Amino acid sequence: MKQMSHMDDIPSTPGKFKMDKSPYIHRLRWHSSLAKLTFWSLVFLGLIFIFFFRSPSTSPLPSDPSRRSLRTYNWGGSAWEKRVRSSARVRSRNGMSVLVTGAAGFVGTHVSSALKRRGDGVLGLDNFNDYYDPTLKRARQALLERTGVFIVEGDINDSALLSKLFEVVAFTHVMHLAAQAGVRYAMENPGSYVHSNIAGLVNLLEVCKTANPQPAIVWASSSSVYGLNTKVPFSEKDRTDQPASLYAATKKAGEEIAHTYNHIYGLSLTGLRFFTVYGPWGRPDMAYFFFTKDILQGKTIPIFEAANHGTVARDFTYIDDIVKGCLAALDTAEKSTGSGGKKKRPAQLRVFNLGNTSPVPVSDLVNILERLLKLKAKRNIMKLPRNGDVQFTHANISSAQRELGYKPKTDLQTGLKKFVRWYLSYYSGGKKAAG
Numbered sequence: 001m002k003q004m005s006h007m008d009d010i011p012s013t014p015g016k017f018k019m020d021k022s023p024y025i026h027r028l029r030w031h032s033s034l035a036k037l038t039f040w041s042l043v044f045l046g047l048i049f050i051f052f053f054r055s056p057s058t059s060p061l062p063s064d065p066s067r068r069s070l071r072t073y074n075w076g077g078s079a080w081e082k083r084v085r086s087s088a089r090v091r092s093r094n095g096m097s098v099l100v101t102g103a104a105g106f107v108g109t110h111v112s113s114a115l116k117r118r119g120d121g122v123l124g125l126d127n128f129n130d131y132y133d134p135t136l137k138r139a140r141q142a143l144l145e146r147t148g149v150f151i152v153e154g155d156i157n158d159s160a161l162l163s164k165l166f167e168v169v170a171f172t173h174v175m176h177l178a179a180q181a182g183v184r185y186a187m188e189n190p191g192s193y194v195h196s197n198i199a200g201l202v203n204l205l206e207v208c209k210t211a212n213p214q215p216a217i218v219w220a221s222s223s224s225v226y227g228l229n230t231k232v233p234f235s236e237k238d239r240t241d242q243p244a245s246l247y248a249a250t251k252k253a254g255e256e257i258a259h260t261y262n263h264i265y266g267l268s269l270t271g272l273r274f275f276t277v278y279g280p281w282g283r284p285d286m287a288y289f290f291f292t293k294d295i296l297q298g299k300t301i302p303i304f305e306a307a308n309h310g311t312v313a314r315d316f317t318y319i320d321d322i323v324k325g326c327l328a329a330l331d332t333a334e335k336s337t338g339s340g341g342k343k344k345r346p347a348q349l350r351v352f353n354l355g356n357t358s359p360v361p362v363s364d365l366v367n368i369l370e371r372l373l374k375l376k377a378k379r380n381i382m383k384l385p386r387n388g389d390v391q392f393t394h395a396n397i398s399s400a401q402r403e404l405g406y407k408p409k410t411d412l413q414t415g416l417k418k419f420v421r422w423y424l425s426y427y428s429g430g431k432k433a434a435g
């Protein structure tokens, strides 16, 4: 508006001037209209820029100022398509072609690399959001690139992008790991859970349902769906209708959504309830990870305990065991049965616990870290906050054992030893070496 008033200082209405045909006046008029033209052209160009470049034309993302990473991504073009095709190309007999969402995430990176190593075609998709340090995601991306996995930058809410990917590659499977994780963060940013775990899931399933052939989908649910249950170990048959966090509620909603898409469209769907997965290249928001960081920096760590000094424990599960469970779920997934958006016959619908079956108190986790780091932790014992945490998790894995041959092998001591070795290497300037 300031510019407008400045422009207004230059009289442009001939009536304000004596009709003088002097060259000066001509020049002034010419300048004035040129300035006007320039100004309005700039405004026009500005509007075009805002319209076409700032707001995604395909699937507008909800405005969410706390998630700066929800942006428009560049994709498309023949070079891009070539990379997509090459990354997804199957290189082993009977191999599968898998779209891995959340490929720059902790589990996504490990699963993508394991699939690629055995000759499956793998294409990653990730929005590289800033829920935690994106440089760690970029480092994982670099790691995957070295194994031949290309990660497309984009959001699972972008249906045009997803449709394009299915147009370029006839994926046989989708390993859906993109999600808003973290139990406590849901109090801070509830919208991001709805965006990724509900809207994003529905969007992905919509595209999968219309794809021809439809892929089989394996996706990450969570142990948190058992919520306030007290009967342990948790079995897939137990109730899951009392979530303690919005995170858990969105994962539970995901399971119901999976049921719907299986029922109506014949999509083959397998949900995996992960139990507190840890290991190298892990998530910095998780307790084992930031406890390690804080112990090394001499900072106090908050250790939760339940009422009356009750133990808080988790069925911590090592990443390599989880990867085996994920691959087995993909390998045993039956084909989807629909086409053209219609179900032909009933399709497979499964849900499995992937845990370790040996819960460890959080205080013991800290004891192990102290031994590995050769440092004493400064402990601040705190009451378990009422922001989503549950007191105890313990998986009954008999179903996964029976149907997937899932057999976790790594105890917490062994797994944390591998994590700490990676952590020290990665954060001591050995970021490249850690690969």
Ligand SMILES: O=C(O)[C@H]1O[C@H](OP(=O)(O)OP(=O)(O)OC[C@H]2O[C@@H](n3ccc(=O)[nH]c3=O)[C@H](O)[C@@H]2O)[C@H](O)[C@@H](O)[C@H]1O
Residues within 6 Å of the ligand: 181, 182, 183, 221, 222, 223, 224, 274, 275, 276, 277, 285, 286, 287, 288, 302, 303, 304, 312, 313, 314, 362, 389, 390
């Ligand atoms: O299984 C899951 O489905 C989930 O696992 C993970 O959640 P959690 O099991 O809660 O892991 P995590 O935060 O590492 O806390 C571990 C323990 O430390 C305790 N804890 C935590 C923080 C703290 O400051 N102090 C503390 O004692 C805390 O009370 C808990 O007992 C994933 O983050 C989540 O995305 C989801 O995948």
